Amino acid sequence: MEVINMPPIEFKCLEAQQPIGTVYIGVMDHEDLYFISYADVRRLELGQDNREVEDYIGIQRQLNTKREKDIGKYVNLVDATFPNSIILSVSSKDAEYDEEKQMMTIKYKDDVAKVLDGQHRIAGLKHYKKDDEKFQVIVSIYIDMDIEDQAIVFATINKEQKNVSNSHVQDLFAFAKDRSPQKTVHNIARALSQKEESPFFRKIKILGTANRKETETITQDTFAKNLLKYISSDPQSDRDFYKRNKDNPSNKLDLVEGKELQKLFLRNIFINDVKDIEIAQIIYNYFYVVDEKWPNAWRVIQANMILNKSTGFIALMRFFKNAYLSFDRIGDVITKEEFKTIFDKITLEESDFNKEKYVPGSTGIGDLYKDLLGQSGLD
Incomplete structure (x- = not known):
């Protein structure tokens, strides 16, 4: 549907020459980008002469609504940014570039810019709520790009992208100046892995350290996310709160109570900064x-044993919630002696923590958790 009497969009653009041809790099307001762009979602159409190549229309993947929602939340954070460009393909019928003025003009229509990369970022920007602040987006525009080149660009971008490991993401919070749940669990992981008398001494794979030890059987990400879930149900929003209020330290997150406190039983300790x-x-x-x-099961590395690996650690962290809450003193530091009264009831032997009894993965985690729960009498 074309919008009548709407002036075209004009914005500054630089012209770059690349082997594939000319690309125009500019900056657009997010509202304009959202309106003129569309994703040519890849779909299979059957029954049309059975021509397999032609039957595949479009190159994009289906929009992931969860990812859209997550990005929609992210764009409203105080430090939201999209440093990489959205890649678009536009017909010369709908766009004109003034080389002398370095200005790009695009018709204000809802279907003139095909998205080659960035459809989830664009969808997320639909949820941007700050009317008084601009969210401008870098765009790379190809004019009259044929479908084959569009497909190659899309495939190359998605093939070459490498995900950053979750442990690396956790480690980057060490550089954060402001308080956050992520930084707290990162600091705890580092502290426990470095303290010689700690049960986690040289057991957590902390990034940025040389001379990897064979004893390091738990990733930093596994440790962090299994502790984080008892501190925050929305770590990004908590981080955003602290960043916005760094000049007003008297502003505090609300303490939790009732059912929420049963789930986030470490949260109120976290909210009290010094604890x-x-x-x-x-x-x-x-x-x-x-x-x-x-x-032996916790300290010694054996190929067939699971207690000191992800399967055992995650099951123990699930059971940790039951053990801690059983004392009905949320906010207190439960002592070693008190935790010992629970573990004294458990009859599992060291030889039981093997891969045959507890298969690595969710099944083994669930089985071990149930055994810990049942034998302790906390179920």
Whole structure:
């Protein structure tokens, strides 16, 4: 549908020559970009002469609504940014470039710019709520690009992209100046992995350290996300809160209570800024007892044993919630002696923590958690 009497969009553009041809690099307001762009979603049409190549129309993937929602939330954070360009293909019938003025003019229509890369970012920008602030987006525009080149650009971008490991993302929070749940769990992981008497000494794969140890069987990401879930249900929003209020330290997140406190039982300790060390102490005490009860299964690296690997650690962190809450003293540091009263009831032997009994993955995690729960009497 063409919008009547709407002037075309004009914006500054630089012209770049590349082997594939000319590309125009400019900056657009997000509202204009959202309106004129469309994604040519790849779909299969059957029953048309059975011509396989021609039957595949379009090159984009289906829009992931969860990803759109996540990006929609992200764009409203205080430090939201899209440093990479959205890639568009536009017909010369709908666009004109003034080389002397370095200005691009595009018709204000809702279907003139095909998205080759960035459809989820554009969809997320639909949820941008700050009417008083601009969100401008870098765009790379190809004019009259044929369908083959469009497909090649799309395929190349998505083939060459490499995901950053989650552990690396966690490690980057060390550089954050402002408080956040992510930084707290990162600091706890580092502290516990470096303390010689800690049950996690040289057991967590901390990025940025040389001389990897064979004893490091738990990734930083696995440790962080299994602790983070007891501190925050929305770490990004919490981080955004602290960043916005860094000049007003008296502003605090709201304490949780009731059912929410049962789920986020470490959150109120976290909200009290000076008590991160208490969260670390609770984890230390809990796993000190694990180490004491099953020293060989926890310390010794054996190919067939799972307690000191992801399967065992995640199951123990699930059981940690039941163990901590059983004392009905949310906010307190539960001592090693108190945690020991729970583990003394568990009859599992060190030899039980093998891959045959507890298959690596979600099944083994669930089975071990149920056994810990049942034998402790906390179910």
